[in-house]
Amino acid sequence: MSESSKTGVLLVNLGTPDEPTAKGVKRFLEEFLHDHRVVDMTRWIWCPVLHGIILPIRSPKVAKAYQSVWMDEGSPLMVYSKRQAAKLEQELGLPVALGMSYGNPSLKAGIDQLLEQGVEKVVVLPLYPQYSGTTTAAAFDGIAKACKSISTIPAMTLIRDYHDHPLYIKALADNVRAHWEKNGRADYLLCSYHGIPKRYADNGDVYPQHCQATTELLRAELGLDESQMGMSYQSIFGREEWLKPYTDKTLEQMPSQGVKSIDIMTPAFSVDCLETLEEIAIEAKETFLEAGGEQYRYIPCLNDSDEHIAMMAQLIQSA
Incomplete structure (x- = not known):
């Protein structure tokens, strides 16, 4: 990959609440379930159901579920994602940032982090092996939205899926x-x-x-x-x-x-x-x-295993 100092990687995942509380879960679910890619119902029907029934009832229940799996360092999804980013950065010798479709760090925050390091080309790797409009396309939508406020958009390569790699x-x-x-x-x-x-x-x-x-x-x-x-x-x-x-x-x-x-x-x-x-x-x-x-x-997910990181590195280098 030429001009490696000007190339960066944005790892994308769905996201997670900042804290395992009803308030934290409600804030996360509100953003997630408002995405038309995730729930495509007519808004005037869906929004009253979401805010009047689903969020008040589900948020406390989901918060208890999160509490049962929460790690010392935070949400498992965030803990493993951070480890992936750190290992991949070391493997590639390129800046690697995290961006979540919902919650923190946002896609905009991830792109900004790379731009602050002088990155001019971004390889975007959504960590969804199998493509779906509800996940991969939603991430690409979010990236396009995040770029609206950037005066000079970096060149981008989007990796769509790797289900058969x-x-x-x-x-x-x-x-x-x-x-x-x-x-x-x-x-x-x-x-x-x-x-x-x-x-x-x-x-x-x-x-x-x-x-x-x-x-x-x-x-x-x-x-x-x-x-x-x-x-x-x-x-x-x-x-x-x-x-x-x-x-x-x-x-x-x-x-x-x-x-x-x-x-x-x-x-x-x-x-x-x-x-x-x-x-x-x-x-x-x-x-x-x-x-x-x-x-x-x-059988646990691949998480930050060496084989998983090596696979990501090859995907990015090929892109």
């Missing part, structure tokens, strides 16, 4: 193998992806195709067949139909189908966060065991 698949596979070596192998390996409304996919969002491709490539890399490994979707919200099969329903059915032990991983998440540490590692485990399952093991 060989190093990403290998990193996932090696993570699974390390888990098996330490804990033994379960009857079944389940890949749980964050869900989106089915309507979004029907309207052209390629997210489910990307999730399926990741699963198939990982299955081939691990030498498994469809009876040993599959996929599902989690984090379902509201009454609308979302992508299926649902993770919780899948886990409820498996023990009756002879699957008594399960390994579960979350390939759509680049770092551990509320949706992996609380929803999958804790809540989903209870669902499986209550349905008659005997062993349930969560």
Whole structure:
């Protein structure tokens, strides 16, 4: 990469509350759920529901969930994201800044941090392996909005997705193998992806195709067949139909189908966060065991592992 001193990297993730309180969660959810990419309902219908029902009811509940996974240094998503940025900066020898689509540090703050270091070209890496309009496109929207107040916009290269990148698949596979070596192998390996409304996919969002491709490539890399490994979707919200099969329903059915032990991983998440540490590692485990399952093991995200950082570095260098 030429003129490396003038090139910088913006790592983008969804974001997280600043504090695990009802007030902090409400502030974060308000910004997140106001994004039309996330909830595309007509505003005059959605806003009264959001402010009158959802935020008052959900904020205290979600705050308790965050409290159960909060780390000494802060939110898991933020802690691991900061570690990723620091390691990637060391690996590349380039300035690396964090920018969150919602919450702090904002996308604008991340871009400003790079500009203050004299950066003239920015490689933007949203840490969503599988593209979705609800995540990747929302990040690109936010970057465009952040640039409105910048007089001289830096040259930008946007990395859209890496769902089938060989190093990403290998990193996932090696993570699974390390888990098996330490804990033994379960009857079944389940890949749980964050869900989106089915309507979004029907309207052209390629997210489910990307999730399926990741699963198939990982299955081939691990030498498994469809009876040993599959996929599902989690984090379902509201009454609308979302992508299926649902993770919780899948886990409820498996023990009756002879699957008594399960390994579960979350390939759509680049770092551990509320949706992996609380929803999958804790809540989903209870669902499986209550349905008659005997062993349930969560495989952590790639987080700031050396393989994950090396993959990011190659993505950025190729861009």
